[in-house]
Structures are given as structure tokens and as C-alpha cells.
Amino acid sequence: MTPVAYLYAPHLAADIVQRSDPSVARRPLAILAAPEEETVADCSWEATRWGVRSGTSLRQAHLACPGLEVRVCPDAHIQAHLATVWDALVRAGCLVEPDPPYGAFVGPADATAPEALASVVEQALPAVWVLGAGPTRLMAKAAALEQAEHLHRHAAAGRLRAGGVVVRVIRPDEARAFLEGLPLRHLWLCPDPIRDELIRLGFKTVGAVAALPGEALMERFGPIGWQIWQKSRGIDSREVLAAYPPPSLSRVSDLEGEALTWEQGDGLALRVRQWARALHAELQARTQVAQALAMRLWLRPPAMTLVETIRLGEDRQGAGSWEIVALHLLDRLRRQAEPWQASGARPHRLELVAAPIRPARPQPVPLLPRLSVASRQSRLHRALQAVTQRVGPGAVRPASERPLSRRESMLSLIEQGAGLP
Template identity: 25%
Template sequence: MQRWIMHLDMDAFFASVEQLDHPEWRGKPVIVGGQERGVVSAASYEARKYGVRSAIPVARARKLCPHGIFTRGNMARYAEISRQIMALLGNYSPLVEPASIDEAYLDATGLERLFGPVEAMAQSIKRDIKASVGLNCSIGIAPVKFLAKIASDYNKPDGLFMLRPEDVPAFLEALPVAKIPGVGNKFIVELESLGVKTCGDVLKYPQGFWARLFGKSGEALWRRAQGLDSREVETGYEAKSESAENTFAEDTDDMALLKKWLMKQSERVGRNQRRMGVKGRTVTLKLKYADFTSITRSRSLPEPTDATEVIFRIACELLDGVKLQQKVRLIGVGLSNYGKGPEQLNLLDGSAGGQTGGMVATAKQRSLDRTLDSLREKFGSKAVTRGRLFDFDE
């Protein structure tokens, strides 16, 4: 039986949701980003015509597209629509793996009897998503996961690209190695120094050659160049981490202000964990100085948590342990290490000194989190504010 994997990618997801919710913005360049000194989270296709892309500084985006519509975005709204899309995919296959908020893998193997040819099934999914949430998506179909992901980038936006087994060798022969998921910029530079630009170039050398030069990464590259990928669609997929960060309008070394931001971010992270029903053991603090150098500090807990207060207290302790070398332009907090046993903590916590501080949520803290979550779900994210944030002005 032929194996078929689909990769679904929502087109300019955040920006498209904003255009959906603001009809007057449709057909106009919409740029989703944070504060002036932050980075672009998403850009509509109208904005991309001006060179605006995700991850570039908002200030640069304003220069490229001064007439663009800039918005901070609404993560709760994006998550809501993402859940609707993932639920819809579950109507087609029991094997669905969310890869991020705006993309997913689906195993379509053997479903022809229910939905017809796999290409027709993909068209049906695209129509259902459009009818259900009003958004376009692009779908790639291939025999393995990494090729399905690559295929979903073809014919964007609102695209569909199917890569059949007999077409894989010719497709890979000319495929730039930069298109392979996981091949980063540094690896590309090293490959180019060897005259390797395509998967066809990779296969000019035996597997042992790549293993000697780059170890496991080299072997993985060689396998991908042949179209090999044994990974299954993982229905038990869980997020690897959750984080929140903010770039300031002005650099600061005001510890009280930095801790208020940590409270705001810990609340966002904790609430998302509780919504997803997951908990993490490792809290990570991220700082970026005025000269753009970054540092991180982490600490692991004796048991996993989703409690806002616990995340916040650990983040503050980590901040207190940092001697600021200069003013800070960005601060963030993250939670990770889901489902790991205590015996693994030291391997993941080299920067923390193994301290735990007895940070376990009390019944009162858990009750407060549940009450605030419920009120915000019913009346909106700004309906209630913790005491520490009463005088906080973002």
C-alpha cells in the first residue's frame, strides 16, 4: 500500500486572521508584530511584495512598507482558530500531528476508499477549512514527512502540490539542500565550501564521507538526499516548550519593571499550559542586552508545574542571580521539559546549579489560576488583573 503524508500550512496565518476579522484590511499590507523594536510575527502577501517577512525588525518593516497596517496581534484568537482547524483534520484521519499553531501533518494512507484519490481528499480539506474558518491553506503530499513539508511551500498561497514516488529522484536531484528542514545557515555555508548545493551533489559522496565530516548530521543529510524519512505521524504530539518575550521601547535596567514583565509573561505561559493540559519542569529566563547579545538561565523543579506564581517566582530568582552587564532590550520566560523524570533533570539543567527551592504550587495558587482563567475565558483577557500588575502600563 502506498504511503501518503500530507503537510498542511496555513497561508500567512496571523495576518490572514487579522484580515478575516477586519474586512477593511483585506487586500492591504497587514503586518503583525510587537512593539516598535520587536520583530515581525507575520506579514500578509500584500506586505511581502514590499520585502516584509517574519522575523525582521518592525522598524525595518516600517521603512519597507510605511503605508502598511501594523497590529500587535491576538494569540488567543489565533489559537482558537487553530483548534478548529485541527479538529476539522480529525474528521479525515485519526492520524493528525499538529506541528505548530498553523501547520500539521496528516497520514492519508489507505483512505482512498473513504475520500477518493489523495489529491481529491486534499482539495476537500482545503474547501472545508475555507468554509469553516474562512482562511486559505496550502497542502503538500508526498510519501514521507519531510518531502510533504517541502511540497507544501510550492504553489503558495492556496496551493496544492503532490509529489509521487516515481517523481522523487528527479525532484531531489535539483532540490537545494537549503530546502531540507533542519539544515541551518551554518551548515549551508560548510556545504557550499565543498561545492554542495543540491541533494544531487550530496549523493556524489558515500554515506561514510558525510558521517566522518559531520557525524549524525551528515548521515541525516545523506538519508534526506535519498528521500528517506522513517518518521511516522505522531498523534501523541506535545509541544516541546512554551515561552513569552517582549522587546522594550527603551532599554532598561529597572529590576522592578523587568519583574513586572516577568509576571505578565508567566501569566501568559501558565495560562496556555493549563489550557493545553500540560506541565513543565524547567523554567528558563531569557535576556537580550542593548548590544543584542543574549543570555539564558534555567532551573528545573522537583515536579512539573503550570502555576503562574511558581513560574514567576523561579524566573525572578533567576533574574536576581544575573549581574546585568548593561541595559536590557528584551526579556522572556519559558517553560519546557515536559514529562521528563527527575533522574533526567541534571542533564537538562546545567546552568541552574540543580536548585529547586521547594517551588510547588499551593492549593490557593491553583485555585486562583483556575478562577482567573475562567473569568478571562468568559469576559476577555483583560477582564481581571493580578495585584502586581495594577499599575503596569505595557
């Protein structure tokens, strides 16, 4: 499997503000996302020595650290700085999959050594970065989180880093030992409620969870328990997705040579509807969805671009809904273009864009179809009769006649044909 890297800046917002404002350099600093906010969005390494953390109320932060400085750094400003780093990595030939708020999976790490990645990142945006590399996504991010915790302990002891990239590489021959000793709080794929319950039960490391039978975790936590057991053994086959820049699909048409006016828009409306259906069909074939539809219209002279965007919710992912949204976008552009057309501007190019694209959420497949209770009981009865005729009476008993665990009950229903079409 191709090695994966995970890049993470524990206090990126504070680092950005401290480098741009020398008056707060190397001082305890709290960052707010907006002036009216009362919750700390980020804090500097110096503030962590006083117990200030992200999510701390501003009042508690001032009580813990009387000399605390407060600055505002909007999220859009941080994302703009992150974009410079992601752009540099893309230019270096890496795949970038952002992991909000301040992290990203980077691959393939074998083509670009971790030290080379560190040099690219440090030149793009000087800050305190943590770079974890490992054979899987799980180990790469776990290594970065463990290294960030190590830096926080140094900060608490007064040994602060001025900047740079700290690299932690997990080689394949070290993977097993790394997971066995990894604190359970760094098993980031495990949901917080389940992790807290496992810690209360006395499991402190990932290796202790991996030593449990997978059936025991599934019986207690359901299907997510089986996934946790797999992750605790390092089973993670997911590759890094090229999610930056956000992928998009588009259809474009040159209107320069067409005798097109807004009054003769029926032909253009038909073309837009065909575009919407074609984009929807292509995404369906790729099991992806788009979060928004945008339409651009280029006019000249004078040269200008008009843009309209409509977000797509879960209830707007059908082909018919896409057609309606595309026609709404066209109507909006018509209204925008009316004053410019009156002054002599003419349509030059039209484009319909579906972006950003993300994988479609898998739809859970029910064990039994959505039928009435009577229909389910009848289907179970027929399935049980069919199995009984093949193996003989008394060989099969319904699940209701004996106490079974959740997993055994599900398997019994499947074996009896209940889950088959």
C-alpha cells in the first residue's frame, strides 16, 4: 500500500496572528473567530501553559491567564493561508485531501519524502507544523496527533518551538509496535462516546482493544464495534483522495457566433436542461454528489463575467431538481444581464458548473425491506418453511424461540432467507 502523510498545525491561527503582529509575539494569545464571539477558537502555545484550550470560554481564559491577549482572526483568513500550503503541495505533485480545521492527508508519500514535504510546507507558510507519515491513513494521523501532544508537553515545560515542521515517520516494520502502545485517545476513527466508555472499562491503549475478540465489541457496540476492532489492528485500506482543489464538472458553450437574444431563450433553456441532466448522470455513474450548481455568463464588450450559485441540499439531488435549479440560474443571469445588454453587451460564453464534488453518502441497506409487520412475518414464515423442507423439521428454530445475541440473530435471519430479495 502507498504510504500516506498527515500534515497538521495545532495552533495555526495563533501562529498567523503572532507573525503578523509583533506586539503579541511569544505572548499568551487567544483567537476569536469574530469580535462578538465569547469562545476561544484557537490559542497560542504560550497560552496552553495556563490551561487555555480551544473551546474555552473567554471569561475562563482570562481567569486562568490574567495577561492573555485577545485578537480576531476570521476563518476565511485562515483558509486563505491554508490554500497557499495546499497549492504548494499540489505543485509538488502531491494529492491533498483537507481534513478540517487545520489538517490534510497528503499522498503519495513514497514519491515525495517526508523531509521534502516538510521543506515545501515551511517555505509556503512558516508555522509550527506536525507531519506524520505511515503505511495507512490511520497511522499517519495517529502519529501526527501523538507528536502534537509531545509538543504540548514541551510547551507546558517552557520549551517552545519558534516554528518549523516536526516529522514522525512510522515504518511498516514498526506499525504493530506503534499501535500496541498507542494511547486509545489517539485512535481518531473511534467515536468519542465509545472511546470514553472503553477508557472507563480500563482499556488505555489501542493494543488492549485489539486483543479483544471482534465479536465482543460488535455485540456491545453494534457494527461500529467491528470497525473499531479492525482499526485497532491497523486495517485501513482507504487511499488519499485528490480533494483539493475541490473537483468540479462543467458544461460550456460558446455563444459568440449564434444569433441569440434573451427573447429567444427557449433554445438556450433546452440546452441548459440537457447540461443539468448530463452532469447529474455522470455524477451518478461515479457515485458522487455536488454541493452546489453555479452558472457563469461572459459578456463583451465590455468584457465581464456574471455568476450565480445555488446550493444543493439532500432534497435537491434528483435529475429533475437539477433541471429546475439550472433554469433558475439562467433566469437570474438574464435579469443581471438586462442593463448590460441595453448598453450593447452581448453573450459570449455560458457555463454550468457542479462543484464541489464529494463521494455520495452510502445508503444503509435494511435487513428487511420497508414492509408492514404482517408482510414481514409472512415472509419470515415462508422462508422458514422453505429451509425446513430442505433440512428437515426441527433442524431450524425461529430466533424468537431461543435467546440470541444481536449478531447471531441477524445471521440467523440471513441464513433463513429473510434478507434475500
